[in-house]
Amino acid sequence: xxxxxxxxxQEGLSxxxxxxxxxxxxxACKYCYLVxxxxxxxxxxxxxxxxxxxxxxxxxDMTEESVIWDFIGGEPFLEIDLIDKICxxxxxxxxxxxxxxxxxxxxxxxxxxxxxxxxxxxNFIRKNKEHLSIGITIDGxxxxxxxxxxxxxxxxxxxxxxxPEEEKGSYEDVVRNIPLWLKQFPNAxxxxxxxxxxxxxxxxxxxxxxxxxxxxxxxxxxxxDVWNDGDDKLFEEQLVQLxxxxxxxxxYKDYACSFYSEHIGKPMDSNLQNENWxxxxxxxxxxxxxxxxxxxxxAQYSLRSKKAWTIGNINEGIDKNKLRPFLxxxxxxxxxxxxxxxxxxxxCAWCQGExxxxxxxxxxYQRATAICKMHKARVRANNYYWNKLYRKLELEGTREExxxxxxxxxxxxx
Numbered sequence: 029x030x031x032x033x034x035x036x037x038q039e040g041l042s043x044x045x046x047x048x049x050x051x052x053x054x055x056a057c058k059y060c061y062l063v064x065x066x067x068x069x070x071x072x073x074x075x076x077x078x079x080x081x082x083x084x085x086x087x088x089d090m091t092e093e094s095v096i097w098d099f100i101g102g103e104p105f106l107e108i109d110l111i112d113k114i115c116x117x118x119x120x121x122x123x124x125x126x127x128x129x130x131x132x133x134x135x136x137x138x139x140x141x142x143x144x145x146x147x148x149x150x151n152f153i154r155k156n157k158e159h160l161s162i163g164i165t166i167d168g169x170x171x172x173x174x175x176x177x178x179x180x181x182x183x184x185x186x187x188x189x190x191x192p193e194e195e196k197g198s199y200e201d202v203v204r205n206i207p208l209w210l211k212q213f214p215n216a217x218x219x220x221x222x223x224x225x226x227x228x229x230x231x232x233x234x235x236x237x238x239x240x241x242x243x244x245x246x247x248x249x250x251x252x253d254v255w256n257d258g259d260d261k262l263f264e265e266q267l268v269q270l271x272x273x274x275x276x277x278x279x280y281k282d283y284a285c286s287f288y289s290e291h292i293g294k295p296m297d298s299n300l301q302n303e304n305w306x307x308x309x310x311x312x313x314x315x316x317x318x319x320x321x322x323x324x325x326x327a328q329y330s331l332r333s334k335k336a337w338t339i340g341n342i343n344e345g346i347d348k349n350k351l352r353p354f355l356x357x358x359x360x361x362x363x364x365x366x367x368x369x370x371x372x373x374x375x376c377a378w379c380q381g382e383x384x385x386x387x388x389x390x391x392x393y394q395r396a397t398a399i400c401k402m403h404k405a406r407v408r409a410n411n412y413y414w415n416k417l418y419r420k421l422e423l424e425g426t427r428e429e430x431x432x433x434x435x436x437x438x439x440x441x442x
Contacts, residue, residue: 053102064329134312168233174417217244265408293407308380309354318342325381
């Protein structure tokens with residue numbers, strides 16, 4: 029993420045507002061949780077304006093010090109004209125209203141990167157550069173990226189999947205825009221998704237992303253139940269091999285990978301039992317029909333087996349009664365006792381929308397645990413990483429310097 033001045037950005041105190049500007053995308057990524065993508069549902073200016081007016085009219089209900097105006101799809105940059113108009117209107121209205129979010133806001137994008145170089149996108153970036161975060165998704169090596177992130181074909185609209193030899197990967201279309209992106213956002217990070225089929229390419233993919241100049245690689249396993257027997261062992265092996273490469277190659281000095289953290293793999297902190305992992309219910313998402321959701325994962329195009337969970341609309345506003353269940357969601361109210369008592373519970377993530385979609389009944393209180401074994405494998409590799417790193421630092425006599433630099437880095441990111 030782009031580091032911003034603390035005077036204009038209140039990290040951790042922000043409201044996340046998401047515009048689902050389109051449900052279309054050039055790609056048909058195999059692990060994508062958006063099961064209902066289509067070319068028809070595109071947000072209109074009238075719907076976007078009504079949503080903005082409602083949000084800014086209800087300033088007293090949204091007291092967070094800062095705001096993230098998030099734009100997603102599908103692929104958001106397919107609707108760059110609408111987004112440009114929306115952002116201009118937001119800035120003007122926040123200024124005219126003397127809104128407490130004025131000059132304490134961010135426009136945020138996660139993009140497949142294909143249209144990044146186009147004139148309209150570049151004009152938008154130049155106009156909003158100081159309040160902009162853009163993450164381009166590139167999955168690693170060409171082999172790993174093209175395994176899942178393939179171009180959509182007209183036949184796919186009819187439910188006809190291409191044969192493996194007919195699939196066209198998008199790596200070359202994305203990687204050509206990485207130098208421009210990093211020139212404009214030197215501190216930007218990318219997000220890598222791991223599913224069962226691409227586990228063997230994790231180590232090479234992270235190192236490849238480092239070689240492209242990306243210093244921060246955020247990785248997560250998909251929350252859906254896609255994991256096969258033995259995947260956790262392969263996963264651990266890849267993370268151990270990656271740990272060796274990062275430490276032996278001194279990458280840890282200038283590069284980061286989110287798989288390794290000193291804060292995971294411990295028993296659940298009793299002080300955090302009343303907190304939820306994600307911000308569902310505190311966030312707000314709006315779709316093309318003007319419907320409000322507690323998170324985009326509760327919109328119909330994100331759900332395989334459940335009905336959409338709406339909390340209002342642009343005409344009637346937010347129904348606070350429909351938000352009440354989210355106020356009581358925490359680690360204990362939705363977790364099995366096994367998860368609460370787990371010795372490596374810290375850092376084990378979940379998605380509230382996936383919990384709802386995978387539950388046996390229409391409830392948000394049943395935690396999906398498909399990634400349990402993957403988390404435990406990550407913890408074992410994580411322990412290996414930190415033990416090896418600190419042994420090396422002790423032998424070199426540089427541990428104290430390393431920990432000092434780490435503390436200073438954490439403070440500068442606050």
